[in-house]
Amino acid sequence: MEKTYTVVCNWKMYFSYNQTHTWIETHKKDLISLANQSAQTIVLCPSSENIMQIQQAFEETHVFWGAQDCSNKNSGAYTGQYSAQSLKELGCTYCIIGHSERRIYQHETSELIAEKLEQLLNSTIIPIVCVGETAHEHNQKATNITLKNQLKPLLDKKKNNKSPWIIAYEPVWAIGTGNIPTPAEIEKAFTQIILLSTEANISPLPQLLYGGSVSSETINNLKQVNGCDGFLIGGASTDFQELKKIVLLL
Ligand code: PGA
Numbered sequence: 001m002e003k004t005y006t007v008v009c010n011w012k013m014y015f016s017y018n019q020t021h022t023w024i025e026t027h028k029k030d031l032i033s034l035a036n037q038s039a040q041t042i043v044l045c046p047s048s049e050n051i052m053q054i055q056q057a058f059e060e061t062h063v064f065w066g067a068q069d070c071s072n073k074n075s076g077a078y079t080g081q082y083s084a085q086s087l088k089e090l091g092c093t094y095c096i097i098g099h100s101e102r103r104i105y106q107h108e109t110s111e112l113i114a115e116k117l118e119q120l121l122n123s124t125i126i127p128i129v130c131v132g133e134t135a136h137e138h139n140q141k142a143t144n145i146t147l148k149n150q151l152k153p154l155l156d157k158k159k160n161n162k163s164p165w166i167i168a169y170e171p172v173w174a175i176g177t178g179n180i181p182t183p184a185e186i187e188k189a190f191t192q193i194i195l196l197s198t199e200a201n202i203s204p205l206p207q208l209l210y211g212g213s214v215s216s217e218t219i220n221n222l223k224q225v226n227g228c229d230g231f232l233i234g235g236a237s238t239d240f241q242e243l244k245k246i247v248l249l250l
Contacts, residue, residue: 006230009237066094072115174212
């Protein structure tokens with residue numbers, strides 16, 4: 001049977017409200033037919049203020065959407081945050097958490113990210129948790145240690161919840177740089193993630209995505225990776241023609 005992939009578009013803060021509107025107006029029809037004709041699951045993750053536009057455009061189509069973050073709290077006096085419950089009400093099927101840009105710029109810890117994981121699981125949103133080592137850790141051959149440290153609090157929270165979840169392996173040094181790990185390096189990271197999850201008695205085991213410089217140029221190489229359930233795509237996913245090329249190459 002043909003393999004099907006989950007293709008997650010992380011639009012980061014690339015588009016303003018008006019730019020999102022223009023993107024939708026320009027590409028809506030073509031994206032809907034791409035999602036109809038392709039076996040792949042296509043997920044748009046715009047910045048939070050633009051989720052409602054995406055919901056209105058793609059409701060009752062085969063295009064899915066999600067958020068790039070959520071609060072670690074349920075509700076209450078948390079200025080500037082938004083809850084998993086709101087995301088659910090906005091039709092989000094998925095939510096990215098723990099992206100390295102949030103770990104770096106917002107100083108998010110793995111413990112905080114684990115609390116967000118719990119919020120999403122409680123709201124039946126599929127979490128896409130990002131993990132991955134820095135260039136320094138990669139050079140030190142410390143990827144497995146980094147993954148273990150990042151995963152520990154997540155696995156503790158996931159233990160008692162049987163909902164589906166996704167882990168995206170995104171080496172920090174591969175994001176936006178054009179440099180990608182070898183298929184063997186990605187497989188090694190995937191093996192470590194599955195090993196740690198199995199040891200922690202996690203069920204179901206996470207689906208696995210790769211992220212970092214995915215493009216129509218790199219996708220054929222990345223497709224070689226065993227055990228890969230999909231891709232988390234940043235820059236390349238903002239260009240519809242490029243996104244289409246990637247989807248059609250899968
Ligand atoms: P990139 O970003 O595809 O632009 O490298 C991926 C990500 O940060 O999720």
